Amino acid sequence: MKNFIFKTLFAFSAFALTLTACKKEDEGLSGTQSVIIEMDNRAGDDELVFGKNYKTANGDTVNFSLFNYYVSNFVLVKSDGSEYTVPKDECYFLVKHEDAASREIELKGIPAGDYKAVRFIIGVDSLKSIAPAGERTGVLDPTGAGAGMYWSWNAGYIFVKVEGTSPQAPINAGAGERIFQYHTGLFGGKDSPTLNNLKTVNLSTGSELIEVRSNHEASTVHTYVNILEMFTSPTNINVATNPLSHAGAFSKTVANNYADMFTLDHVHNHN
Amino acid sequence: MRYNSYFRTIALLLGIALAFLACKKEAKEDLSDISIFLPSNFPAPYYNLSANPITPEGFALGRKLFYDPILSRDSSIACADCHISYSAFSHPDHGVSHGIEGLLGRRNAPAVQNLIWQKAYFWDGGVPEMDFIAINPIENPVEMDESPANVVKKLKRHPEYPALFRAAFPGRDTIDGPQMLMAFSQFMGALVSANSRYDHYVRKEAGGTLTAEELAGLETFKVKCSACHSTDLFTDNSYRNNGLLSTFTNDLGRFEISTIQEDIGKFKVPSLRNVELTSPYMHHGKIKTLEAAVEHYNSGVKDSPTLDPLLKQNGQLGIPLSTSEKQNLVAFLKTLTDQTFIRDTRFQKPE
Known part of the structure; x- marks a missing residue:
C-alpha cells in the first residue's frame, strides 16, 4: 500500500x-519578439506640453515649441551580462514630440530572454554621419524624413533640437520675439577634429527585468525624457545670457546637460 | 514631271535635315563611354566610388541638375551660374558671387574639379563627404535659399525628371534625396582635370614639353610652395592661415567648424590646377591676378597668432622670391591649365 x-x-x-x-x-x-522603448517626454514632474510654461533650475520661465532628437545604436544587456546589439540598419530613430507615433520606438527581432539594461546613443554615430548618401535613408535622409535635423554647412545631424520662448530671453533680431534655440550636433569630424557631442545613455532596469518572450506581446520600457535636464546638471543654463546654441563651443555644455535627461521609469511585461 | 522633281527635292532636303539632326543629337548625347579618369600621377581617391558607381544615366542626371535653376527657391540660380565650365567651374571676375535676389556670398566660389581626391569641401572644410556638397548651396540663404526636401518635391512634379531618375536608379519606385545627391556626385566626381601640359610632362606623354622658364618655375615651386600645395593635386588638404589679414572678424575660417581657437583664420589649401582660369583668388576673392597672388607670398603676408609657421621663418614674414623666380612661377602655374577639361562638351550644359 x-x-x-x-x-x-x-x-x-x-x-x-x-x-x-x-x-x-x-x-x-x-525565437524573438520586439521591445518597445516608450519615450515619455516630460518637463520636470509634468508631462511636456508645448505652449505651457515651465521653470528651469536657473529660475527661467520656458515655453517649448519644438523637441526633436535622434537616438541610435541600441544595445540590450541580458541578465547574464551578455549583450544583443540591434542591427545597424534598424537602429536609428528620430523622436519628434509633436508626432506621438515617433515616441514609441520598436526594437524588432530581440532574441527571447531576460534583459537588465538598455544602452543607446543620443545622436547619430560618427560612422553613419560620414556615410555615403545611399546609406542615409529614412530618418537619416536630410532631404526627407530627417529634414530640419541636419546642418548643411557643418555637415552632420542635429542630435537634439529644442526651441521655444522665454520672457528672460532677449528679443531675437531675426524672429522679433524672445526665443531660445538649442540645436546640438557634432560627431567629432572626419579627418580634422570638431567637437564631439555624442552621448551614451545607460538605462538599468533595476530589479525588474525586460522579459522578452516570443509568445507574449512586446515588453515596454517606459522611459522618462526630462527636457528641463538640458538646462541643468552639471551646468545651469541662463536663458538670458545663452538663448541660442548651435554648432559653437557652448553646445558642449548643452550636450553635457542633456546626457542625463533619459531615465528608466518602469518596465511593462505582458506575462 | 515637275511635280516629281519637286517631290524629290523636298525629300532630299528633308533627308539632309534629318541627317543633321541625327548627327547633332548623337554628338551631344553620347555619354556611353563616361567614366572617372584616374590619372597615374594622382594618389588613390578618397571618395568611395564603389558605393556610387558612375553610369551614363546617373552622370546625365547629375549634369542636368547642375545646370538647372530648379534647385533654387525662385528658379533663378543654378550651380553652373557660379561654377562655369570654361573657368574650371569657378566664377571668373567675381570676388564673391551673387546668389538669389542678387545677394552676395561671403567667400570666393571655388573651382569644381578633382573632388574625389579632396578630404573635405568648401573653404572651411565643413562638408567632409562629396555626396552632401549640394545641400549646402541649396540651403544657403544667399545662394539658392531652398529646402532640399522641396527640391525633391519639385523634381517629382517635373515633366522630365521622374523618367531620368528611373533610368539612373532603376528599381526604385520614387525620386528621393539620396538619389539626387548620388547623381550630383556622379557628375561632379567625373570632373577630373589631369590633362594639362604639366600632366603630360610628368607622365612623359606627347605634348609634355615645358620651356626653360616653366622648368625653372617648377624648381622654385618644389622648393618654396610644395609644402602646402603638395602632390600632383597641388594641395595637402590642410587648413592654414596664409597671412591675408592680421585680424579675422567677418570670416573665422576653419574655426567656424571646429571651434578650436588655433583654427581662426585658417582656410583649406586650394589646388592650383587651372589656377590661370580661376581668378580672383583666395577665400575672400580679393586678389585679382596670378602675379599678385605670387607677390602676396613675397611681400604681402600679414602676421597674426595663427599665421602658418612656414610663412614666418626666422622671424621674417612671407617667402622671399626674386623677380625672376616670380616670373618663372607664374609661367609654371600656367602649365597647369587643362584645355581638354574646360572644353569637354560632356561637362557642359546639356541640350
Whole structure:
C-alpha cells in the first residue's frame, strides 16, 4: 500500500516534470519578439506640453515649441551580462514630440530572454554621419524624413533640437520675439577634429527585468525624457545670457546637460 | 514631271535635315563611354566610388541638375551660374558671387574639379563627404535659399525628371534625396582635370614639353610652395592661415567648424590646377591676378597668432622670391591649365 502511494506519487511527479519541460518549450524562450522603448517626454514632474510654461533650475520661465532628437545604436544587456546589439540598419530613430507615433520606438527581432539594461546613443554615430548618401535613408535622409535635423554647412545631424520662448530671453533680431534655440550636433569630424557631442545613455532596469518572450506581446520600457535636464546638471543654463546654441563651443555644455535627461521609469511585461 | 522633281527635292532636303539632326543629337548625347579618369600621377581617391558607381544615366542626371535653376527657391540660380565650365567651374571676375535676389556670398566660389581626391569641401572644410556638397548651396540663404526636401518635391512634379531618375536608379519606385545627391556626385566626381601640359610632362606623354622658364618655375615651386600645395593635386588638404589679414572678424575660417581657437583664420589649401582660369583668388576673392597672388607670398603676408609657421621663418614674414623666380612661377602655374577639361562638351550644359 505504502509502495503504491509512493509509486503513484512518483508517477505524478514524473508527469508534472514532463509538463514543466513541455511548458519550458512553450514559454517563448526561443525565437524573438520586439521591445518597445516608450519615450515619455516630460518637463520636470509634468508631462511636456508645448505652449505651457515651465521653470528651469536657473529660475527661467520656458515655453517649448519644438523637441526633436535622434537616438541610435541600441544595445540590450541580458541578465547574464551578455549583450544583443540591434542591427545597424534598424537602429536609428528620430523622436519628434509633436508626432506621438515617433515616441514609441520598436526594437524588432530581440532574441527571447531576460534583459537588465538598455544602452543607446543620443545622436547619430560618427560612422553613419560620414556615410555615403545611399546609406542615409529614412530618418537619416536630410532631404526627407530627417529634414530640419541636419546642418548643411557643418555637415552632420542635429542630435537634439529644442526651441521655444522665454520672457528672460532677449528679443531675437531675426524672429522679433524672445526665443531660445538649442540645436546640438557634432560627431567629432572626419579627418580634422570638431567637437564631439555624442552621448551614451545607460538605462538599468533595476530589479525588474525586460522579459522578452516570443509568445507574449512586446515588453515596454517606459522611459522618462526630462527636457528641463538640458538646462541643468552639471551646468545651469541662463536663458538670458545663452538663448541660442548651435554648432559653437557652448553646445558642449548643452550636450553635457542633456546626457542625463533619459531615465528608466518602469518596465511593462505582458506575462 | 515637275511635280516629281519637286517631290524629290523636298525629300532630299528633308533627308539632309534629318541627317543633321541625327548627327547633332548623337554628338551631344553620347555619354556611353563616361567614366572617372584616374590619372597615374594622382594618389588613390578618397571618395568611395564603389558605393556610387558612375553610369551614363546617373552622370546625365547629375549634369542636368547642375545646370538647372530648379534647385533654387525662385528658379533663378543654378550651380553652373557660379561654377562655369570654361573657368574650371569657378566664377571668373567675381570676388564673391551673387546668389538669389542678387545677394552676395561671403567667400570666393571655388573651382569644381578633382573632388574625389579632396578630404573635405568648401573653404572651411565643413562638408567632409562629396555626396552632401549640394545641400549646402541649396540651403544657403544667399545662394539658392531652398529646402532640399522641396527640391525633391519639385523634381517629382517635373515633366522630365521622374523618367531620368528611373533610368539612373532603376528599381526604385520614387525620386528621393539620396538619389539626387548620388547623381550630383556622379557628375561632379567625373570632373577630373589631369590633362594639362604639366600632366603630360610628368607622365612623359606627347605634348609634355615645358620651356626653360616653366622648368625653372617648377624648381622654385618644389622648393618654396610644395609644402602646402603638395602632390600632383597641388594641395595637402590642410587648413592654414596664409597671412591675408592680421585680424579675422567677418570670416573665422576653419574655426567656424571646429571651434578650436588655433583654427581662426585658417582656410583649406586650394589646388592650383587651372589656377590661370580661376581668378580672383583666395577665400575672400580679393586678389585679382596670378602675379599678385605670387607677390602676396613675397611681400604681402600679414602676421597674426595663427599665421602658418612656414610663412614666418626666422622671424621674417612671407617667402622671399626674386623677380625672376616670380616670373618663372607664374609661367609654371600656367602649365597647369587643362584645355581638354574646360572644353569637354560632356561637362557642359546639356541640350
